[in-house]
Amino acid sequence: xxxxxxxxxxxxxxxxxxxxxxxxxxxxxxxxxxxxxxxxxxxxxxxxxxxxxxxxxxxxxxxxxxxxxxxxxxxxxxxxxxxxxxxxxxxxxxxxxxxxxxxxxxxxxxxxxxxxxxxxxxxxxxxxxxxxxxxxxxxxxxxxxxxxxxxxxxxxxxxxxxxxxxxxxxxxxxxxxxxxxxxxxxxxxxxxxxxxxxxxxxxxxxxxxxxxxxxxxxxxxxxxxxxxxxxxxxxxxxxxxxxxxxxxxxxxxxxxxxxxxxxxxxxxxxxxxxxxxxxxxxxxxxxxxxxxxxxxxxxxxxxxxxxxxxxxxxxxxxxxxxxxxxxxxxxxxxxxxxxxxxxxxxxxxxxxxxxxxxxxxxxxxxxxxxxxxxxxxxxxxxxxxxxxxxxxxxxxxxxxxxxxxxxxxxxxxxxxxxxxxxxxxxxxxxxxxxxxxxxxxxxxxxxxxxxxxxxxxxxxxxxxxxxxxxxxxxxxxxxxxxxxxxxxxxxxxxxxxxxxxxxxxxxxxxxxxxxxxxxxxxxxxxxxxxxxxxxxxxxxxxxxxxxxxxxxxxxxxxxxxxxxxxxxxxxxxxxxxxxxxxxxxxxxxxxxxxxxxxxxxxxxxxxxxxxxxxxxxxxxxxxxxxxxxxxxxxxxxxxxxxxxxxxxxxxxxxxxxxxxxxxxxxx
Numbered sequence: 001x002x003x004x005x006x007x008x009x010x011x012x013x014x015x016x017x018x019x020x021x022x023x024x025x026x027x028x029x030x031x032x033x034x035x036x037x038x039x040x041x042x043x044x045x046x047x048x049x050x051x052x053x054x055x056x057x058x059x060x061x062x063x064x065x066x067x068x069x070x071x072x073x074x075x076x077x078x079x080x081x082x083x084x085x086x087x088x089x090x091x092x093x094x095x096x097x098x099x100x101x102x103x104x105x106x107x108x109x110x111x112x113x114x115x116x117x118x119x120x121x122x123x124x125x126x127x128x129x130x131x132x133x134x135x136x137x138x139x140x141x142x143x144x145x146x147x148x149x150x151x152x153x154x155x156x157x158x159x160x161x162x163x164x165x166x167x168x169x170x171x172x173x174x175x176x177x178x179x180x181x182x183x184x185x186x187x188x189x190x191x192x193x194x195x196x197x198x199x200x201x202x203x204x205x206x207x208x209x210x211x212x213x214x215x216x217x218x219x220x221x222x223x224x225x226x227x228x229x230x231x232x233x234x235x236x237x238x239x240x241x242x243x244x245x246x247x248x249x250x251x252x253x254x255x256x257x258x259x260x261x262x263x264x265x266x267x268x269x270x271x272x273x274x275x276x277x278x279x280x281x282x283x284x285x286x287x288x289x290x291x292x293x294x295x296x297x298x299x300x301x302x303x304x305x306x307x308x309x310x311x312x313x314x315x316x317x318x319x320x321x322x323x324x325x326x327x328x329x330x331x332x333x334x335x336x337x338x339x340x341x342x343x344x345x346x347x348x349x350x351x352x353x354x355x356x357x358x359x360x361x362x363x364x365x366x367x368x369x370x371x372x373x374x375x376x377x378x379x380x381x382x383x384x385x386x387x388x389x390x391x392x393x394x395x396x397x398x399x400x401x402x403x404x405x406x407x408x409x410x411x412x413x414x415x416x417x418x419x420x421x422x423x424x425x426x427x428x429x430x431x432x433x434x435x436x437x438x439x440x441x442x443x444x445x446x447x448x449x450x451x452x453x454x455x456x457x458x459x460x461x462x463x464x465x466x467x468x469x470x471x472x473x474x475x476x477x478x479x480x481x482x483x484x485x486x487x488x489x490x491x492x493x494x495x496x497x498x499x500x501x502x503x504x505x506x507x508x509x510x511x512x513x514x515x516x517x518x519x520x521x522x523x524x525x526x527x528x529x530x531x532x533x534x535x536x537x538x539x540x541x542x543x544x545x546x547x548x549x550x551x552x553x554x555x556x557x558x559x560x561x562x563x564x565x566x567x568x569x570x571x572x573x574x575x576x577x578x579x580x581x582x583x584x585x586x587x588x589x590x591x592x593x594x595x596x597x598x599x600x601x602x603x604x605x606x607x608x609x610x611x612x613x614x615x616x617x618x619x620x621x622x623x624x625x626x627x628x629x630x631x632x633x634x635x636x637x638x639x640x641x642x643x644x645x646x647x648x649x650x651x652x653x654x655x656x657x658x659x660x661x662x663x664x665x666x667x
Contacts, residue, residue: 002051008032011057015039020048021083024055027589031059038062038074038108045077045111052089052126054591060095060105060130069108070099070134071143076110078122078161085121085164091592095130095170102143103134104184105170111146112161122161122189125592129169136176136203139184139211140168140196147188147215160216162190167197167570174202178211180239181224188215191222199226199254206230207239207280208252217245225253227294231260232273235280235307236292242271246286249442251293252278255326258298258307264332265300267370270342273300274307277324284309284346287319289427289440295326295355302330303339303367304353310342310370317349317385321427321440327355327394334359335367336390336397341382342370348402349385350421350428354411354437356394364390364403386421412436454507456483456515459533466535470507472517477501479519483535497528497540506603508552512580514538518550518562525550525564529582539582547572549602553610554578562587563604563612571602571614571623 004025005011011028014020018040030036040046062070069075078086087106095105102108105128112122128141137143147160168182178185181196196209205211208224224237233240236252258275265272274281277292284306292305301308304324312318324337333340336353353365361368365388384402392405399405410416417438418424428438456467468485472495479495479502495517498505502519509515513532518525523546529539547564554560560578565571574587602614612623 002049014046014048014050018044018046018048022049023051024053024057027055028057029059030057030061034061035064036060036062036072038069038071040069040073040075040077042069042075045075046073047077047080047083049083049086050088050090052091054089054589056091056093056590058093060092060097062097062099064099065134066100068099068101068103069143070097070103071105071107073107074109076107078110078112079114081114081120085124087123087126089124089592090126092126092128093130095128095132097130097132099134099138099143101135101176102137102184103132103174104128104139104142105130105132105168106141108143109146110142110144113148114161115148120161121164123163123166125165127167127169131171131173133173134176135174137178137184137211138172138174138176138202139180139182140170140172140198140200141166141182143184144178145183145186145189147186160188160190160218162192163194164192166191166194169197171198172200172202174206174211176202177204178239179203179206179230180211181208181226181228183210185212186210186214186217188217190218190220193221195222196224197226199228200224201229202231202234202239204231204233204260205239205280206234208236208254208256209238209250211239213238213241213245215243215245217241217243218248219246219250220248222250223252227254227256228252229257229259230275230280232258232262233271233275233280233307234258234298235274235276236278236294236296237290238279238282240271240274240281241279242281242283244283244285247279247288247290248286249289249440250278251291251443253293255294256280256296256298258302258330260299262299267342267368270308270310270340270370272308273298274309274339275299275302275330276307276339277304277326277328278306278322279309280307282306282309284312284318284341284343287322289320289442290322291440291443292324293326296324296328298330298339300331301333301340301367302328302359303335303337304328304355305337306339308333308340308342309338310344312343312346312380316345317347319346319351320349320385322351323438324353325355325437327358329356329358331359332361333368334362334397335365335401336363336395336403337365337388339367340370341366341368341401343380343382345380346382347385348383348388350424352389352411352438353395354391354408357397362397363401364395364397364399364405366401366403367397369401389416408436411438452505452507454509454515456535457509457513457533459513467515467530467533470515470535472505472507474502474505474519479505479517481517481535493535495528495537497537498526504549506549506551508554510554510582511556514582516552518552520548520550520564523548523567525562527552541583541585543587545574545587549614551602551604553604560585560587563602565602565614566592571612 002023179202275298505519518527525543531538550564
């Protein structure tokens with residue numbers, strides 16, 4: 001049975017039983033600990049479990065600049081399969097952590113020698129926010145995650161541990177090597193649906209998500225959006241991946257800067273330098289459906305996607321369905337996609353870049369090709385399975401190492417790609433409302449038109465029938481509604497009580513005959529609620545919550561639930577007790593869902609169960625919760641139609657059907 005932690009003292013006392021199974025039962029504020037002592041050491045590590053549940057740990061402060069293994073936990077050793085995941089739902093906010101080596105907000109070092117296929121979860125849905133500082137092996141969440149040694153690599157079932165659905169918003173600084181926005185260094189570890197959003201500033205081997213992705217490492221559905229700065233090896237997602245690793249459906253959006261002045265290395269010195277939009281230095285074994293958007297600047301070996309790489313041949317193609325869109329600049333060995341390549345067998349397929357390339361020894365796609373002794377006698381092969389396109393309007397670099405120039409206008413046409421790129425329709429789409437260039441379908445989230453519609457209440461005394469079928473929408477930043485009353489659509493009415501510019505709006509019904517409008521105004525949530533059985537606004541409120549795509553349910557148990565997507569794109573629930581006063585509602589604890597990142601188009605519906613539907617990465621996802629009381633509703637959608645006047649942009653329109661419509665029982 002789990003041991004419940006209710007106070008900071010309870011949390012501190014974990015160190016007296018390092019094999020316990022713990023769960024938070026309240027928010028824990030560590031402000032009373034001026035210099036927290038990490039739990040677990042090299043000789044006596046934490047081997048138990050901690051579930052943060054719906055609560056958070058705030059104000060973790062550690063100032064130990066000469067000590068190693070620094071974090072909420074110092075050293076964790078997780079080898080017992082029955083305990084996995086060992087760390088779950090641990091949310092750290094307001095952290096200020098300073099150490100030397102192996103430093104992270106959650107843990108300085110996590111180790112496992114456990115082997116099982118497929119990958120098992122070590123850490124799930126854990127996060128950090130604040131700042132983390134150290135020397136080497138420094139990460140926003142964990143300094144080092146060290147998995148079991150493996151000789152065989154299989155990206156689909158690696159015999160490794162996994163970090164799933166974790167994120168860090170922390171600003172990370174390290175003066176030494178292996179500095180990452182989420183983790184400083186990993187060995188034989190997989191990252192799944194995890195991300196980092198803070199800036200990362202380090203010495204050498206610096207990455208927006210992970211500094212050194214070692215062993216049989218893998219990233220899948222991961223991203224980093226903060227700017228990255230490092231000395232000689234730095235990448236927007238991964239600093240260095242020197243072993244056989246795989247990067248799948250992952251991306252980086254931040255700018256990447258290489259800062260150290262360094263003489264141009266010998267051509268056979270492959271890993272000395274590398275500044276890349278996605279990866280600084282890589283063994284070129286597997287990059288599939290990845291991209292980088294930031295500008296990349298360095299001294300030598302600078303690339304829009306990869307700074308420097310060698311090898312290839314484990315799989316074919318090695319780099320496929322990927323692109324970069326930032327400008328690339330440096331002194332020498334500069335490429336639109338790869339700055340420096342030292343190939344054994346490198347097979348490229350379905351690639352493009354759109355930025356300018358500035359420097360010497362530059363190439364439109366690959367800047368410079370290495371060889372063991374003489375540039376004119378290269379080893380290995382570089383094969384373009386399909387043409388690799390570049391923007392000839394701004395990229396005038398050499399095509400000696402491959403590439404086919406197209407104008408920016410041509411790069412925005414499907415006809416440029418559909419005959420030359422394998423499986424074009426399966427992986428790619430062009431939508432001029434989203435981007436001037438092709439978009440990977442795994443990340444495609446069209447700006448749809450979403451109308452919110454709901455049937456209002458009929459006054460039981462039949463004295464006020466203002467609420468028919470109500471349709472709400474956002475037009476040019478303002479919220480409007482139209483009501484179908486007596487079979488006739490009324491004129492559009494602006495809900496002036498809601499601030500502008502609004503991005504999206506949803507409607508909800510209350511149990512006392514009201515209709516509520518809830519909108520996000522530049523990412524902050526507001527609602528406006530009518531009088532009973534009418535359309536006159538009686539209550540307005542700034543909910544003091546930052547989010548998007550809000551939805552509200554009032555339950556029969558006397559609570560109100562608000563669902564929205566957080567600023568980092570995850571589905572969140574907050575609740576409030578309700579005593580009949582809509583102006584007095586105060587939402588409480590945040591409950592995140594392990595939903596994915598970059599969530600959009602969130603909708604919720606309560607029949608006998610709660611359903612959450614959202615869109616993310618080009619797919620619709622449905623989740624179901626059973627611990628919600630039934631709210632009995634009967635809807636009828638009358639015949640008729642409504643036309644919204646064109647001419648101004650409509651950015652939010654959604655049509656909600658009730659269960660009878662879904663099942664075919666509605667009109």
